[in-house]
Amino acid sequence: MKISSPFITGMLAIAISISAFAQTPSEREKIKSSLDLNKINQLKQEVEVDFEKKRAVALEIAQQKGWPESYETENGGVGYLVDVVDGEFPIYLQTTNLGAVITARANHVHTGGSSGLDLNGENMLAGVWDGGKVRESHQLLEGRAVHIDNATSFSSHATHVTGTVIGSEEFQNGTAKGMAPAAETINYAFNTGNVAAEVLAAINDHGLLVSNHSYGVPADGGSGSPLPVYLLGKYDNSARLWDQIQFASPYHLPVWAAGNDRGTAHNNQGDLGFDLLTGQSNSKNNLVVAATFQVLNYINANSVNMATFSSWGPTDDGRIKPDISAKGVNTFSSTASTDASYANFSGTSMAAPSVAGALLLLQQHYNNLNSEFMLASTLKGLVIHTADEAGSDPGPDYRFGWGLINTERAASVISNNGTSSTIMELTLNDGDGFEITGQAIPGERLVATIAWTDKQGNITSGQIEDDDTPMLINDLDIRATDENQDTFFPWILDHIEFTDPATTGDNYRDNVEKIEIDEASGTYTFNVSHKGSLDGGQQVMSLIISGMENVVLGTPSNEFAQTSIYPNPASSELNVKAITQISTIEIMNVLGQSMGVYDVESNSTKLDVAHLNSGTYFVRVTIDNASKVYKFIKR
Template sequence: LTPKLLFLTRWARGVTQTGNWMNTPLSWKLGLDGRGQVIGMADTGIDPSVCFIEDPDTPVPYNKVTGSHRKLTTYVTFADRQENTEKQGGVSTIGHGTHVASTLVGRSTVSRASAEYNGMAPNSKVAFFDIAKYDGAGNIQLFPPGDLNADLFERLYAAGARVMSMSWGSPDSNCYSTYAVMVDEFMHNHPDSLVIFAAGNSGIKGDYSVVTPSTAKSCVTVGASYNVQQTSFGLESHINFVAYFSSAGPTADGRLKPDLVAPGYYITAARALRGCETIQSRGTSMATPVVAGNAALIRQWFMKGMYQNKAFVPNGALLKAMLVHSAQKMAAFEDANGILRAMAYPDNHQGYGRVQLDQVVDTQGVFTLLAYGTQDPNDPRYRHFSKQGDIHDYKLRISNSTRYPPRALKVTLVWTDRPGAATSCQKTRQSVLTNDLDLAVRDPRGSLAYPMSTAGKGPDRFNPLEQIIIDDPVPGGNYTISVVAYNLVTPQNYALVISGQFSGFAYNETVGQLDPVSGWDNFVAAFNGSAGGAATFILFLILLTTGMAAMCLRTPSGQRALHRGAEWAREREIGVQ
């Protein structure tokens, strides 16, 4: 990578798990500590002697894979094998990699006091790749490998990592770069993995400041919010503000980035070469391991069978969907002049908001959660499109119960898209999607809701992440959530998360090629009619980009037939849960 790379981390457990720094963290209540999870990272180095990482009884596994070290499954010495703490160019690097690793998985071997600064997933391990060394002038520089897949991600994957935390990037590039393509290529080839990148610290430049490779389509891009240690806005409010330095989107091709934010100003974690000392640092570098650690906890939650009492391995798309689905709207962002500015939702400062795990991992029974996304085709949570134009419908009825306060119906769709071709860095709204899926929700009156990324004005043609929120669903009302294979170059898996207060759930697949070129262009109308007053039919009119029309007729018994010319496809009932 030609442009100079810059370094883009403890606390935030309560904020990102309950929305309140004073609450007992959700992970403590559920016994989630990351055990059995490995998180990959590439950074300046790790000081293996700090108490949060050390293993006095086991050598550091330099350039080999082991399961015996307390905290490291591998330490690849690609650049060198040392951490740094010196000031370079007037900026203290504080042992950047040590700080990030401690935020991820740190667990103190010494005092109870230092254990208060344990990482987000304190019983997870790290697979580490060193990408920093001193240049000829004595400055610390990042030197990632030219082939991120073969030389970096594959080696971390082989060491057990399925969540990757990357707190680095190029501040000179906002486009879908060769490195961004490599990130998408890795995730497409390893769909059980999720790569998480820092958005960058160039927020004072305004829009289009998010850095590559966080511009990849399928990775999670993380911005930074304030933490409770800042007091200028008052202890209860500032956690809802995006930090002034947090890089903003969109990408050069027009995609929404970052995807979400997490506390990154300040984070307290291990200080390199200082035993059990800690140090504060700020940046999206520090927010990224907060998110990655939470991703490891979600993965552990699924794999322990804590969702619906059945263990399964989630794919990377489901982990991303859970993180984004958990996110809560922020109040404002701070601009370069220290002025708080209002934001749309979602937008290019906060994405979909700040991660908050109790919005997807419910311990009180106040809402229902449905989650789909695995690579096992024999698992009922597997979701896959093989043909363009196919439709998956999810039907539910909103609860009439007054036991709990009313809750929004929220739906999040994510797919790990195939890599595309690298683009120029000119600012254009030109989609880089390869496969394009659509999300829509039909309410009891037949009205359709579209993704918030388009302000509800129609389908999203740019992002492999779509979300719809129905703030005030009709009690007792029937809703249909539709996922449509709008444009498929190749078969495509996806992940879907649904939450709200509902019951009577059913899932259906409509099998049929709606359009050989581009699938659905839009749902245009939905209305009720009657046949002799004895039965109710529901008619959908679909306009196709070729100018053709398709008609979908639902009979009183619930069957659906799809007509286009002389072609028919019947809905297949898959199951009721």
């Protein structure tokens, strides 16, 4: 077992190649060196060929059957023909703020917010794919949005979405302020090119961290011909493609609108409004967003009310989708009529950019503190880890996902990393496991979350409705044990009875697992393991814990069972003690670089750490040619 990312593969500063942005050429080269550019370019070529082939067939059949190539929707949106299923069902892509900022608790991390942070998205970049050309000259955008492709028609939908991500507070008395009001966007129209290929190019060229996609495949077909019911919730080619893209680019997290199909004809299929997700919304690795009404003062789960239109999950294999919720009703933002036009729009299209903008702030904060960005799995896990409870029962559900996004709490977990919270990016090798021990902080809820970017799944053939074959490739598990040897399991949902409350148990469907322990007391041990064999021999994963201090990371083995490091945090001296003789001790920084190797030949020693700068370090203890790594904080 080894710790890899960030210690070996590195969490690298993301570079942006547009001259107006602040990252340097050396940073651009640094992020490129972390990517397999040959793999990304090969995938880009494959999706370009596949897209053009499907598009040509779709246009030919559309001409025969009289289907429209495109159409307009409300809120300035569009639908665009991209494929045909079974030779007879057209597949269209269709488009689906201060109040949004407050609902997501982003106002608390902005300049002047109660958290004391100063996060506005400076030097951060999001990609926005939408149904037309953004009005770059709109006053709310202040020249911070750059349209990349050859779209010519202004889109109010695209302009509204972009304003929700990066809108300034200098206009409309701040009521149209976006989530990251100092960030920038690169914009594309999904109806003028191949989105997957463009995203891969943006990752390759700009080191893109976050992209927003406020569109999807409408369950009602968009053209008046509803999709076959077996496609609802199905892990199809689109879902698989986006998992493939994310597996090839582990720092990029795309945000997708869940869709606005509740209340359509498909609501009468006997699923009580559930099982309405389509296409990309069924992928494993993305972040799918549901829409709620505004929440100005969150008190408890009853404070959050679901929008009447927001599409519900689950996926056919029972994964928890959508992932998260945000305001999507009557969001006030920029439109494309003039450089000073505004409107209230509603839809999961408005909820998704609220989340995308919040993700930029969290990446900015993490980079400010650590000079590196989070993996997409860490960012996704963090948002789920810190979500506010929503829905009628504790735990996740198939309507709100894991709850209402709470940017302030997520930023706090980042701020307290190494003391009251822990964020780790690890590589789990085949046959290995991790053991994490620590003390519960009195009065705080103990929460642990693991997340990983899973390899693309295997599509099942045929037209089987609600095929529940699990799509996971690598199935990781987390368990907690207290001093009384009581075991705590992660949340799970019943993929047959959609309305049943969440319970706890073995989760073999999701690539996010979360354990919550109320009134925790004493010492807890978290064990991370995996089922079967790991595809590729290893799996990069993210671990987030809050409500626990004095955290020690290691592998379950008798030799190391009574090994300890103290005090932690340390100021000048670090003690290392083991039950048997220690061979060597190595101190490493967060990049995995050695800060010194010490021969011990004893079962205890004292290390001088006074010369180290303040920050996070790791101690590798070797006993009989076996090693265990511990994390410590230098004050």
